[in-house]
Amino acid sequence: MRQGADHVTKRRLDYQLIESLIPPGSRVLDLGCGDGQLLKELAEHKGCWVRGIEINDQAVSECLRRGMPVYHGDMLEGMTFFRDSYFDVVILSQTLQQTANPPQVIHEMLRVGRSAIISFPNFGYWLTRLQLLFTGKMPRHSLLPYPWYSTPNVHLCTVTDFRELCAQEGLERGEEIFLSPPDRRISGFLANWRAGLAIFQVRRIEGPHG
């Protein structure tokens, strides 16, 4: 579950940046939508038509409080309910690394959506690298807060890994946005070293048969 509750009063920069990638009036599905804060912002600021999927029942209750329509359950299961290209944008914010099969999730996102916005903690971030190098222990910091034995992050990757996956899976990369913790946007220069959090926009590469 996304840690949204602490950020209710302050608009999160990553949410704002994700929002900036979404045209007004879009149909948006947010996977692992947490407390529904991002959905609400999209509905209110951009007139988007929104849906959420969230597995944590407390978070679903929060969505209800915000009046956001949400499906309580697994995201892969929840996505099967929608027709092809039903959404303009499908968002997966800081959850890809927690899924059992990231390529499957991305393909399903791009089945129900025309585009996807995926954010994830970059495992190539300098602090992560240095922690492992100098302490010889699994890295732990604000972006990777869990001890190794209880982390939900089973498929962490780096910016370079993600770009390679896109190439391998035939996905077209759109905008790439990088953040340095706690909350600063940075350029793409040496992003695999400098970025703590990456936001990628991806699409299917449309073949000759559509």
Added chain:
Amino acid sequence: MTGNEIHDVPEYFAPDEQSIGLVVTQTWTPDLPPEGFPLEGGRRLPSITLAYETYGKLNEARDNAILIVHALSGDAHVAGIHSPTDRKAGWWDVMVGPGKSYDTDKYFVICSNILGGCKGSIGPSSINPETGEPYGLDFPMVTIGDMVRAQRLLVDYLGIERLLAITGGSMGGFQALEWAVRFPDRVASVHAIATAARLSTQAIAFDEVGRQAIMADPDWAGGNYYGKSTPKAGLAIARMIGHITYLSDEQMHAKFGRRLQDRETFSYDFKTDFQVESYLKYQGDAFVHRFDANSYLYISKAMDYFDLANGCGSLIEAFEGVQAEFLVVSFTSDWLFPTYQSKEMVRALQANGVPTTFLEIPSTYGHDSFLLPNERLANAVTDFLAHVQQHVRQGHPGRPVSGREVRA
């Protein structure tokens, strides 16, 4: 634990300090056209009577009305008490009343006894005007659709054009779904709780055992037992079976274990040994005093017949014209209306772009969960209703008009 403690009125049935207090059941007999009230089964009723209760006030805009639809053994008495000495409040007093989820300070709440019932609405125990005797099995078969069409007459009579919500658990959920499909412009939201778009095979099977128990009772006498000895044994067994399906293995174990009832050792005969036996017998015996066996037959059959997709091709097509927003709630331990059935419903709603929130609430109380105090359910309903009311007042479109035209 003694027998008395088990059989006491559970806390959640006793009126609490937030209860609405004294309420009355009213009856209404609509003026019907000469052909009477035609039924889906092909027959018709020359006249119908509905028992109903209302709480709260209908506002000037008439946009704060909520229809509560009850389950198999429910009635119009949802909340409050009928007399100051009542120990038991209405069946959903935990959810309906001042300051509660269905807040009677804010909303105008209506509940009517279903067609075919035995709590004031016309049913098999009512007098057949043609014979002057109770209908018995001459009463025509009624369906969920028939119940809903009768409720619509009442809603018309009360002067409500569009209901803010229709809410129901179990078979009440069937009626709520039927309303949204049959009268799409009359419903702003549906709260479908512990329910399904069709009764499962297993549930039909349990219903049939219940009916067979009633009909095997010699006192049932082909349904003509009025004024004579009633089929108490059969109806009690039907209720006992039903009651098992409303609980969960886990909850039964927690509540009774293998504990014995008022004894230290086994009886080694067929007297009551276990607490669970005593409990079920009590539930069965209590039920026969408040319910008509023929009504049980008719209503359980109406449940069995219910399939929202009937005549539509598929559930997705059934929901095509729906204009309401949906709150769908299931409970983890409910094996009579399991979560997968709620998900089937949600799938079909999502396919139609219907704004739908689905919530599976963790609970060990089985199907009965929806009747018990549950903070999650209470909060979900409170929050959902508040937003629906806002949407209604803002003229919110709710769902895309068609296809992709929603885009700016």
